[in-house]
Amino acid sequence: MAQEKKKYLEKGHFAPGLRTTTSVFGHDPVPGLGVGGQVRLQILDYISTDWFADYITMDLNGAGTRNNAHIGWSVLFYPKQLNRFTPYVMAGHCFDYAHVTPVSTPYNDRSDESVSRWSSAVQAGIGSHYFLTERFHLTFSAQFMMHLGNHLDYELEETSTGWYLDTDPVEHSHDERLEGHILLTLGLNYRIADFW
Amino acid sequence: MKKILVFILITVSTFSFAQANRNWKLKTALSFAPGLLTEKTYSLQLQGYLGFIQDKIEWRGEAFYFLNQYGERPRFSMNHQIYTGAFYHFTDKAFQPYLGFQPGIAISQSSEYATLNTETNALEYKIAANPVGSVATGFDFFGEKLFFLFVETRYIFGKHKADSYPVYLDEWRFSFGLGLYF
Numbered sequence: 502m503a504q505e506k507k508k509y510l511e512k513g514h515f516a517p518g519l520r521t522t523t524s525v526f527g528h529d530p531v532p533g534l535g536v537g538g539q540v541r542l543q544i545l546d547y548i549s550t551d552w553f554a555d556y557i558t559m560d561l562n563g564a565g566t567r568n569n570a571h572i573g574w575s576v577l578f579y580p581k582q583l584n585r586f587t588p589y590v591m592a593g594h595c596f597d598y599a600h601v602t603p604v605s606t607p608y609n610d611r612s613d614e615s616v617s618r619w620s621s622a623v624q625a626g627i628g629s630h631y632f633l634t635e636r637f638h639l640t641f642s643a644q645f646m647m648h649l650g651n652h653l654d655y656e657l658e659e660t661s662t663g664w665y666l667d668t669d670p671v672e673h674s675h676d677e678r679l680e681g682h683i684l685l686t687l688g689l690n691y692r693i694a695d696f697w
Numbered sequence: 698m699k700k701i702l703v704f705i706l707i708t709v710s711t712f713s714f715a716q717a718n719r720n721w722k723l724k725t726a727l728s729f730a731p732g733l734l735t736e737k738t739y740s741l742q743l744q745g746y747l748g749f750i751q752d753k754i755e756w757r758g759e760a761f762y763f764l765n766q767y768g769e770r771p772r773f774s775m776n777h778q779i780y781t782g783a784f785y786h787f788t789d790k791a792f793q794p795y796l797g798f799q800p801g802i803a804i805s806q807s808s809e810y811a812t813l814n815t816e817t818n819a820l821e822y823k824i825a826a827n828p829v830g831s832v833a834t835g836f837d838f839f840g841e842k843l844f845f846l847f848v849e850t851r852y853i854f855g856k857h858k859a860d861s862y863p864v865y866l867d868e869w870r871f872s873f874g875l876g877l878y879f
Contacts, residue, residue: 519781519782519783520800521798521828521830534827534828534829534854536800536801536802536828536829536830537800556802556828557828558828558856558858559858560858560863563862563863566858566859566860566863568858604860604861604862605812605813605861606810606812606813606861607811607812607813607820608813609813610812610813610814612860633753633754633785634753634754635752636751636752636754637752637783687798689782689783689798691754691756691783
């Protein structure tokens with residue numbers, strides 16, 4: 502008699518978890534490191550939702566710091582469940598807060614040159630779950646996040662004395678390009694309930 | 698005091714009797730955790746955690762309280778850290794090696810790079826909260842009742858970023874000691 506295939510993902514599953522995120526290929530040529538959490542609620546056997554919040558910080562080559570906070574949601578579509586391994590495609594929306602602070606020193610106080618903004622963003626990408634046990638799984642995903650509305654107007658410039666963060670550039674680039682970046686996320690989730 | 702002791706005894710014995718009928722454990726431990734940084738610098742932290750183990754998976758919430766740094770380049774006057782994450786236990790016997798990952802937050806203050814507050818004319822060392830990550834491995838050795846021994850090492854990565862120059866939070870940290878499980 503053929504053994505029945507175990508189903509790791511089913512509608513009604515509720516799995517909270519944690520995530521760590523790296524932000525790359527964004528406005529600045531530096532990676533960021535983030536921490537956050539997510540709750541996963543599966544609507545149908547092939548469709549799930551992620552509700553997440555992230556806090557990401559970036560060292561702007563020693564010239565300043567950029568802090569980003571995201572809060573949003575994504576829809577996950579599972580084309581096929583391969584036992585413990587389940588790939589998916591995803592798309593969603595989030596709200597984003599960004600704050601950029603230039604470096605100050607004992608001789609140069611630049612604290613009044615910080616800039617910040619709220620915006621919203623859309624994101625889409627691919628990922629995969631890997632189930633270590635029936636309830637616990639790891640998730641790796643890569644998604645492109647595109648910010649809507651004005652982006653932060655600052656420039657990171659390489660000078661003869663090192664990098665300089667200019668938060669009031671002469672050339673404003675509001676409409677020149679859309680701001681976007683790639684988020685690589687590692688998540689840990691644990692199913693605690695099966696609602697339906 | 699007497700009432701508290703009686704309460705603790707009742708709670709511990711209730712958990713111990715109930716343990717035979719369930720497939721999960723709660724574990725808690727407190728330990729000193731020395732760490733190695735670059736440039737011949739060492740740190741000392743107080744580590745405390747609470748873990749929940751079921752089906753070889755342990756969820757653990759953990760806190761490190763910064764005590765001090767020593768050596769050629771002590772670079773922080775504060776570096777408290779909190780983590781939450783998961784560990785995979787390779788067996789469910791008394792001796793349990795494990796491997797895990799924990800994202801976290803470091804609440805840190807540089808002791809090297811200050812900024813000038815132009816209103817007060819004072820030098821300030823800003824405290825900042827920054828994401829960190831930690832990959833940890835070790836083993837637990839569970840006694841028949843209540844106590845377990847643990848040995849653990851972890852690599853921590855991240856960067857202190859405030860309003861002055863950034864400083865790496867990277868550290869190789871060790872801990873061992875006795876804990877309680879219920």
